[in-house]
């Protein structure tokens with residue numbers, strides 16, 4: 038379990054930790070940076086250290102001094118005002134001055150060839166968009182060929198949300214202090230943070246403060262599905278129904294159904310809305326293809342996924358209405374979510390239903406459900422997911438880079454698997470099918486969401502590692518790869 042802390046919690050930990058550790062945390066932060074650089078960059082190399090006007094700059098100043106002492110050539114670019122530096126950073130500035138080395142206020146021209154750039158412009162104190170002057174500085178840093186090591190957070194990235202506030206440093210590595218922040222893991226965070234290096238600064242944050250959430254890794258979901266007894270039968274693994282597949286969108290329901298089957302559902306029946314839908318899936322003849330309304334007469338169903346290729350016809354509304362009235366665990370995706378956003382009656386049914394419900398919105402669908410612009414959802418994905426869970430009392434995933442899994446109780450984690458190979462049509466249908474398969478096998482809504490989201494991303498990562506994609510990765514390919522990843526995550530008997 039990797040803990041994730043809200044920015045305010047990091048501040049609390051800082052003040053608790055300063056007394057626990059017994060020395061200024063900034064010294065420890067600078068020391069951690071210097072230690073890391075010394076183990077990655079040969080002594081004597083030229084390094085650019087950039088410090089801004091807060092404690093993030095103080096970390097850079099401490100690291101610069103220690104690296105200078107260790108024999109590196111340091112160009113110290115200081116972009117703050119000495120008089121307004123916070124006390125610890127001011128001390129770090131004085132210590133740098135005492136080395137007799139200058140502080141630059143502009144990059145040398147032409148820019149020297151640096152081995153590495155240390156970014157200490159802004160950390161968790163960034164609280165508003167960068168103005169043109171700061172953006173120009175970030176642009177200058179990004180233009181340098183040397184790889185960047187961001188301190189705590191890539192400058193310009195909001196540590197809380199992962200939104201770029203105007204412009205942000207593209208780091209190859211981010212050394213983050215005390216604990217992970219949500220913004221490193223979601224939205225634009227992963228593209229800017231690069232590899233994350235944790236520097237706890239001697240604090241055992243966990244024992245001081247319960248984290249707000251978690252980063253989702255394979256170890257968190259390994260063993261959620263128990264190994265199967267030899268004396269098993271298909272009735273033990275769920276009978277999943279998928280409702281969708283209106284004219285022109287039958288493929289979406291097929292993808293969800295195939296995914297449910299290959300991720301272990303005992304039986305899968307598709308309820309298709311297209312009157313001319315095929316009666317058999319020749320690629321996956323194990324699927325049973327029916328008309329949508331037929332599904333409500335099947336006594337053996339244990340779980341329903343509604344939405345893949347559903348459309349917004351009267352028949353779709355009727356099927357969704359019936360589904361919401363069943364006590365079955367439900368997965369609601371795509372147009373099922375859009376219909377709920379459009380129709381207060383359906384929204385009310387969802388908010389008051391008793392059974393397990395899992396919502397799988399992408400940001401635009403989440404925005405429709407909340408009455409927010411998509412941009413507002415992306416501007417604070419965690420807040421949007423929290424608002425959805427509170428409003429509908431459902432477990433959910435807010436999809437996209439750094440998918441947020443949120444329980445109906447407000448427990449959350451941010452997925453670390455996946456890549457842009459998943460940004461193609463049909464991938465959401467597959468995810469909905471995987472969630473349904475796992476609900477069918479008896480997982481709770483939140484466990485099913487976490488395992489499905491992790492598997493879906495890890496499947497894409499596996500394919501990329503094997504040399505497929507990410508460009509052109511198809512949803513169909515994800516299904517078999519997810520099955521292979523699941524095999525590795527299931528407890529051995």
Ligand SMILES: NC(=O)C1=CN([C@@H]2O[C@H](COP(=O)(O)OP(=O)(O)OC[C@H]3O[C@@H](n4cnc5c(N)ncnc54)[C@H](O)[C@@H]3O)[C@@H](O)[C@H]2O)[C@@H](O)CC1
Nearest residue numbers: 051062063091092093159160161162163164165166167189
């Ligand atoms: N306080 C502590 O005990 C520790 C703090 N640490 C470092 O301190 C950082 C936080 O320090 P600060 O709170 O000083 O914050 P920052 O150093 O992130 O920057 C805050 C400063 O930038 C200004 N600012 C914010 N947004 C701006 C914008 N868009 N344009 C221009 N100026 C803007 C603020 O007014 C403030 O002066 C952490 O990220 C971490 O790097 C570490 O040294 C660990 C210990």
Ligand SMILES: Nc1ncnc2c1ncn2[C@@H]1O[C@H](COP(=O)(O)OP(=O)(O)O)[C@@H](O)[C@H]1O
Nearest residue numbers: 436437438455456457459460462463464465466
């Ligand atoms: N850049 C990305 N990184 C990680 N996961 C992604 C990325 N882009 C898309 N995904 C994932 O792929 C899936 C796409 O779902 P969705 O947008 O509903 O697709 P569709 O409607 O075409 O089926 C989601 O699970 C989403 O989290």
Ligand SMILES: [K+]
Nearest residue numbers: 159188190192
């Ligand atoms: K920074």
